[in-house]
Amino acid sequence: GAVVSQHPSRVICKSGTSVKIECRSLDFQATTMFWYRQFPKQSLMLMATSNEGSKATYEQGVEKDKFLINHASLTLSTLTVTSAHPEDSSFYICSAGQGGGAFFGQGTRLTVV
């Protein structure tokens, strides 16, 4: 299947700082990528749809100024968690579609201390 790579896999940051997470489609181009958040022992919740060359579409209740998304190329989308707080600690995971399948990155475990 298609490969989606996410970086970093794990990050610890201080409260008030910003963290950038990268999502790359390695062997295909993706005009659309998706960012999800997963709390421990829970399912995935869609945060936003990242659109290449245009603004991201955010789900209801997700602060767009808090979670900045940039999709500057057909193979890269970034999620920046700005002014992170402990409640932002979570598992963030991206996906991109190819040939009917939806493929996920490895996920990023963010811990804000």
Next chain:
Amino acid sequence: GEDVEQSLFLSVREGDSSVINCTYTDSSSTYLYWYKQEPGAGLQLLTYIFSNMDMKQDQRLTVLLNKKDKHLSLRIADTQTGDSAIYFCAETYNQGGKLIFGQGTELSVKP
């Protein structure tokens, strides 16, 4: 709104078959997916089925879709300890698009 439901836990013995069930509400779903998630890891796409199919088989995995009842199942034959993980079903109306996930079924395989 759209909703996807799964039972939370399933325990089987090694060598037995496992059947994980999922129900969904959105009749416009066109693709239905099964993912496997091991602790601390991302999601691995196991298989997916298009809504005009009733069954799809891939080695030890068999997916059954009853579109009338909006019921999807994943059967794992000859379940191994390495199959222990959380299994998510998900649906979308747009291929490769945003997915609506079930809560996940934690499969425990005992030797």
